[in-house]
Amino acid sequence: MQATKILIVGTGAIGGFYGALLAKSGAEVSVVCRSDFNHVKQQGYLIQSNTLGDWSFMPSQILQNANEYQGQADYVILCTKIIPDINRVQLIKAAVSEKTCIVFIQNGVEVEQEIIDAFPDNEVISGLAFICSSKIKPGIIQHQAYGKLTLGSIHNPGNKADSAQHLSHLINQAGIKSNTSGSIFKMRWLKCLWNAAFNPLSVLSDGLSTQDILCTQEQLVRTIMQEVCTIAAACGYPLANDSIDINIKNTQAMPPYKTSMLLDFENHRDMEIEAILGNTVRAAQREKTACPTLDTLYALMKLKELSLST
């Protein structure tokens, strides 16, 4: 049986980690990487995992652009941030063939239609990573904790039965939990519950940890989460009644944590404001649901973004 051919587009803390896992399980993993290209070409990746130990990963093809990809990819896995400056479709288009299954492991809600519209004849899988990891240097990815990858097939014109399961299996084989889900849209809203609260609050508070925020403004966190629940329900994805309590409890149990948006802000990188907050408030508008707290956070984050550029 031939090795599964996988192209990872965007090899930061997420793409680099899952790419390395897939390679560990025998897949033929290539990468499109831009900022780290020279380093990776020479030395590949080093993964430093708190749970799996250290290992290195030399991709099969190391590319600067998807149009350089040789062969037909079984999976193209998009792992960039979702920000206005990145055209997700253009980034992967040249490497998508008839048989390619497109996977995106990205944050945010209502981020799937653009991909389905651009590739109506390909299977599309929506992925969510529950992980603490960061790229600490070019080519060096630190995996601190967690890592579960949930995959859900959301568009399957050829009725392929096992694309998500096969990918999930490869991840599991490498020692990290992965499952497939029939309710990936709902899970995306559930993840957004956390992201829409702690990401902006950590940035707007100038870097307070999740612990400091929860200790002093738990009510604000709950109000934000409640608004997300209401919007999710209006969109047809009612979340479980105890979602908020569980999220709060889990966050209290986590070590003080710097959110991804805070890390981006501190490093003057683009933040995923639109994918996490913008899409949420636009969904609320469309569903005629009030979300005054999220509206305020969204506007404030746009001001914060503006202040970075002035």
Next chain:
Amino acid sequence: MQATKILIVGTGAIGGFYGALLAKSGAEVSVVCRSDFNHVKQQGYLIQSNTLGDWSFMPSQILQNANEYQGQADYVILCTKIIPDINRVQLIKAAVSEKTCIVFIQNGVEVEQEIIDAFPDNEVISGLAFICSSKIKPGIIQHQAYGKLTLGSIHNPGNKADSAQHLSHLINQAGIKSNTSGSIFKMRWLKCLWNAAFNPLSVLSDGLSTQDILCTQEQLVRTIMQEVCTIAAACGYPLANDSIDINIKNTQAMPPYKTSMLLDFENHRDMEIEAILGNTVRAAQREKTACPTLDTLYALMKLKELSLST
């Protein structure tokens, strides 16, 4: 006729400026100043005014504490910020005699009861300064623009007829507009309309000017102002229908402006979060009026304050 005896407590950009004006009009003006005491003792104040030119002001008595005041003050004028660390009553108590009229020129809403309760037998005047001024060095106060002082007698057990008018007259005589008002509570809410919007937004956006905020997030500004209008009305002080439009238009006409809260934040000084936002949301709670945007801003400013201390 004897000169009016005035004690100014808190001689920053507000107290120093109005004290100097009152001295200019012949009042016997003394000051309680703490951080600048040594400098002022030697050199007094220098006022650099864009409209009135430069002049110096040597107070009659220069004190570190109100209990050192010699004589009986006709007016004690409180010009500190309103922050939890400052006990307004204790600060002036020792200099208040039976005949003293107490004036406070301070920001915020619902800040009067504490003073009335502590001095039930004295006349109390609530003052609002519409001014751009700043203390640029110890003893040096720069007056950039505006300056109008509105005074309203809010507690007058002795039925004195002209305390506010007399003070107003002295300010006018020195070349700066001042008037008395029978609706000072409503004016306080009107000033809060501006303060509750631009002060927190300037801090939460990391220092954007009023212009940048208005150009990109006018709707957020209007939402905040509308919530303040609703609370003011619930408290019995309905503001004019065009208050928001006028405030927006006036701000657009102002040069880009750094708010006082932003200056405090940038200089790691206490901000007037409670007087401006805290009292507003507490009034809303009491009146059972929803103000989700102000609730969010208040919580975020408390987080911002916490981040300064961690």
